[in-house]
Amino acid sequence: MVRYWKWLIGDKDHFALEGRIFNATCVALIICVLLYTPISYFLLTMELFLILVGMAFLVGVLYYLSRFKGHSRVSATLFQIVLNIALVVNYYYNAGINGPNHIIFLVAFFISAATAPIKQYYIWLPLNIVLLSGIMMAEYTNPNFIELTYRDTTSRFVDVFFSYLGIVIFIFIVTMFVRRSYNRQREELIAKSIALEEANNTKNKLLSILGHDLKEPLASLQGYLELLADFELEEREQKEMNAQLLSMTRNTSFMLSNILAWTRAQEQRLSADLQILGVKEVLTHVVELARSISLKKDISLGVDLPRHIHVKADAQMLALVIRNLLMNAIKFTRKGGHVWITAITEADKCIIVVKDDGIGIPDAMQTKIFRVESGSRRGTDSEKGTGLGLMLCQEFAEKMGGQLNFTSRADKGTTFSLTLPTAQVPAFSYRKDSGVNNEALELYH
Known part of the structure; x- marks a missing residue:
């Protein structure tokens, strides 16, 4: 009625x-x-x-x-x-x-x-x-x-x-x-009204973070250029400064991409384009990026992403979520530590797990870890962040019809689990002389 x-x-x-x-x-x-x-x-x-x-x-x-x-x-x-x-x-x-x-x-x-x-x-x-x-x-x-x-x-x-x-x-x-x-x-x-007040508080916090965190890399870059103009640096000194500036600009670029993605989501212009995706295919470039960063920090990265697992998700959102989880795992893991990314299927669900044996999340932060109010901690090598990444991960997981959960213990590590609906890829046959690219076809097997 x-x-x-x-x-x-x-x-x-x-x-x-x-x-x-x-x-x-x-x-x-x-x-x-x-x-x-x-x-x-x-x-x-x-x-x-x-x-x-x-x-x-x-x-x-x-x-x-x-x-x-x-x-x-x-x-x-x-x-x-x-x-x-x-x-x-x-x-x-x-x-x-x-x-x-x-x-x-x-x-x-x-x-x-x-x-x-x-x-x-x-x-x-x-x-x-x-x-x-x-x-x-x-x-x-x-x-x-x-x-x-x-x-x-x-x-x-x-x-x-x-x-x-x-x-x-x-x-x-x-x-x-x-x-x-x-x-x-x-x-x-x-x-x-409450949502508007929260968004306004978040905006103020982000502006404060931007003002603070953009100032340092820009000042470092300016100082480096001034040194090059006034002095002739040795090759060893140039390499050290180049490495420091590369790390700063990479962190700043990562921070800006998160802020821009969150801003688009808040403006409700960002919706999930759900498609059938191969997990390994979508995440290969994300894993390679994480591997290059983990090697510089002397952290081993274990990967187990079976080629046959497919999910119904948005490729860009999935890549952003896993990239944030891997970057956080590397950020809060000490040198010589381990990070793992695996994917398994249970019934009609796919669970992508990002695990580390790092410093873990303090109990006081765990209840508000998916809110900007949780703040940002420096990593084990003093890496910075906005505190926005996990909030963005949860929002994108929900847009894709999935769920993001975690468990963590201080000094024992953290495990994040992204659950998404699995998808079946229709089987098909082909002849060797059919002109189909075998390398591309292999992605479906």
Whole structure:
């Protein structure tokens, strides 16, 4: 019922709150009018019965224009015209002041306040008062102007009671919808406000990191260039300084790539392009980059990525996640240590594990390791970072429909596990003379 009701009033992604309130009002009004129609047929006049049927039909047409054609504002304006005409006609054929018409005018005022465009309030709300006052004055000055249409006292009491009952049901439905919509919208605004505050805090932190961490490599590069301009350095000194500058620029480039990727994700322009990928094929260049860095730090890198394992993932996101995990493992592992990357399958899942025997993650940091508030630690060789990498890894893992978990013990090492859906590559056959590149084909076996 809840799902059907939401479909009737329209999705909040396609309809503004005012449009959904109008749709809900139309549905509630049609329900109440149709429930009241049998009473008017058996106890009251045929004219009133036809008025109610016509009213339900016209409201249904306006609802259709709003809900399915997207003309909510036009429908709301036409609805006010139809409503006021129906009020006058109903007053005339429903016994005037002797019927429940003053209550109906009151609920019509409520409907106008709920559905009319705010800029039109000065038209429809005063019009309701003017119409009721005018028609009551006409009846007062000319008592024979409106006939008493009730067959007997019983029919009058039944009409008044069921009119009241229908109005109560109508007001309850509309009011509950408005309250729930308001509360839901308020909760969404609160959540967005909190997210905006967190994003602003993160932005400030990143600007601080950028200002601090870009200053050092730029200053070093400037100092090196000044030395080259003023002095002639020995070959050994030049090699040492080149190595230091290369390490600084590599770390800075890695930091900037993480920040740019995170910024794009926050702007919601980055979505996962899920494809069937070979794990070994996608991660080969990432592993080679990590190996070159680990060799300079005298860290062994063990790799076990079976060629037959395939996953459904985004190639760029997968590479970025594993690159961050490997760089962190190398960063927090001492010289002479070990880092491993393996991939295994369990049921319909692939688990890519990055493990190290480094210094581990302190217990105090583990609860907030995927948030920028966790801060950044220097590596075992004083390597710097932004504290943004793991947060980015978790976000990209979720975008790919996966999950990122970890276990860590101080001075014992850390293990990160990226779980992704596996994918089946269709088997196919080929002839040696078919012209298919055997080297490329080998990737699928």
